[in-house]
Amino acid sequence: MSTIQRIDQLKQELDQYLPLPPEAVKNLREVYKIEWTYHSNAIEGNTLSLVETKVVLEEGLTIGGKQLREQFEALNHAEAIDYIEEQIGKEVPIDESLIKNIHSLIMKNIDDANAGAYRSINMRISGSEHQPPHFLQVQQEMKELLRWYEKNRKELHPVDLAALFHFKFVYIHPFSDGNGRAARLLMNLIPMEFGYPPAIVKADKDQRLKYYQTLEMAASKIIVSLL
Ligand SMILES: Nc1ncnc2c1ncn2[C@@H]1O[C@H](COP(=O)(O)OP(=O)(O)OP(=O)(O)O)[C@@H](O)[C@H]1O
Numbered sequence: 236m237s238t239i240q241r242i243d244q245l246k247q248e249l250d251q252y253l254p255l256p257p258e259a260v261k262n263l264r265e266v267y268k269i270e271w272t273y274h275s276n277a278i279e280g281n282t283l284s285l286v287e288t289k290v291v292l293e294e295g296l297t298i299g300g301k302q303l304r305e306q307f308e309a310l311n312h313a314e315a316i317d318y319i320e321e322q323i324g325k326e327v328p329i330d331e332s333l334i335k336n337i338h339s340l341i342m343k344n345i346d347d348a349n350a351g352a353y354r355s356i357n358m359r360i361s362g363s364e365h366q367p368p369h370f371l372q373v374q375q376e377m378k379e380l381l382r383w384y385e386k387n388r389k390e391l392h393p394v395d396l397a398a399l400f401h402f403k404f405v406y407i408h409p410f411s412d413g414n415g416r417a418a419r420l421l422m423n424l425i426p427m428e429f430g431y432p433p434a435i436v437k438a439d440k441d442q443r444l445k446y447y448q449t450l451e452m453a454a455s456k457i458i459v460s461l462l
């Protein structure tokens with residue numbers, strides 16, 4: 236059985252429990268909001284633990300000794316999840332303003348000058364051989380990505396569409412910071428629109444390594460030429 240078939244089998248099982256009682260929906264949302272925020276931020280080096288993330292999301296800026304930036308990153312990511320959830324069911328397409336809104340939320344109070352703005356410098360991704368496109372090409376590459384998405388959004392399986400969108404986005408690396416977090420938020424908007432729960436890339440060493448290695452493999456010319 237392919238991975239996609241297995242995912243759909245699990246979704247069918249999950250769908251049998253629908254509609255869930257409102258208290259269960261509320262509880263699940265709280266659980267995944269904390270986990271998604273913790274893991275996505277930890278992948279990028281945020282040192283808040285799962286329980287510290289929970290305290291920040293529930294109490295605000297409170298944790299003594301932890302950098303203010305890290306606490307803003309947690310609060311901002313949770314707000315970005317709220318924004319993603321608000322889009323669900325509205326059939327809003329992914330477009331440039333949606334992408335920039337997500338990025339603005341992530342970078343708020345951290346780097347307001349660059350929040351919601353494509354990069355104006357050339358970048359390397361640390362630990363990777365992939366050289367993202369020249370900054371002057373970013374606008375055009377993003378337009379092409381959105382055209383590709385429009386063309387394929389009714390053709391591809393939502394999980395394939397989400398995975399490819401995520402890869403193409405981080406390959407372009409449109410922002411000077413916050414690319415990974417923005418990509419993992421956008422990646423989940425697609426399947427969530429179709430009733431799938433969010434996929435959380437875990438920050439533990441094994442999963443993080445597999446995540447980076449898979450992106451590195453995909454970034455090699457051979458695979459890109461197949462897309
Ligand atoms: N070989 C690769 N090809 C394409 N993208 C990659 C590759 N390796 C890592 N990435 C993506 O780039 C992200 C890390 O890039 P970088 O260190 O520049 O982080 P960032 O742009 O600061 O974003 P943020 O801090 O939110 O993730 C990873 O989370 C991953 O999504």
Ligand SMILES: [Mg+2]
Nearest residue numbers: 279412413414
């Ligand atoms: Mg970063």
